Amino acid sequence: MVWIWTTVVSVIVFFSLLQQFVNLGKKKKLPPGPTGLPIVGHFHLLGKNPHQDLHRLARKHGPIMYMRFGTVPTIIVSSPAAAELFLKKHDLVFANRPHHEASSYLGYEQRT
Template sequence: MIVQLPPGLWGISLLGYLLMLGDLPHRTLHQMAQKYGPIMQIRLGLMPTVVVSSAQVAELFLKTHDNVFAGRPYIMGSQYMSYGNKGVLFSQYGTYWRYMRKLYTIELLSAAKVDSFK
């Protein structure tokens, strides 16, 4: 399966586009959006990053197709730090993650529990 990537710049080898963003990165990204469109790809360090600069496209990413983009990258260190990716921070989005988030919210982060921790 061939994936069509959005247009954009890759920058220099190890740093990507980090140094080229300058002191005002929001202005640099705005200029790039004028040239490449509302969705573009840049490299931040070694990580390819998709930049969305339109409210309509951001709504597609964050609201309509949120399940597709909700996953987390696999990090080998997290396998050992969170007992096999069982924590909320490192587990993949799904039924287990939703259950754990509900458990944290009800049991640890409720107003009564937070007050009792004081």
């Protein structure tokens, strides 16, 4: 039974190190944020009241911060001035994202 857990932990460590090695040359300029876990991301930082936890993290890391929820990278904006910057000045960057298949089925081919 012990060898199963040892193998699982070894595989997780191997893939996380492999991911860091592959992404070594692809450094992106991301906002500051807390340190996350390899597979879970930053879910361990959120508790019973996530809005209070995000407020505490925003006081520490700034109004714009980078977090990962699972494997989904997320940029969190928590100040009105930064939200205005994202939504008014850089809206074309965020407006042309690809549509999901689910929105076609649920929203009558995006007509609603």
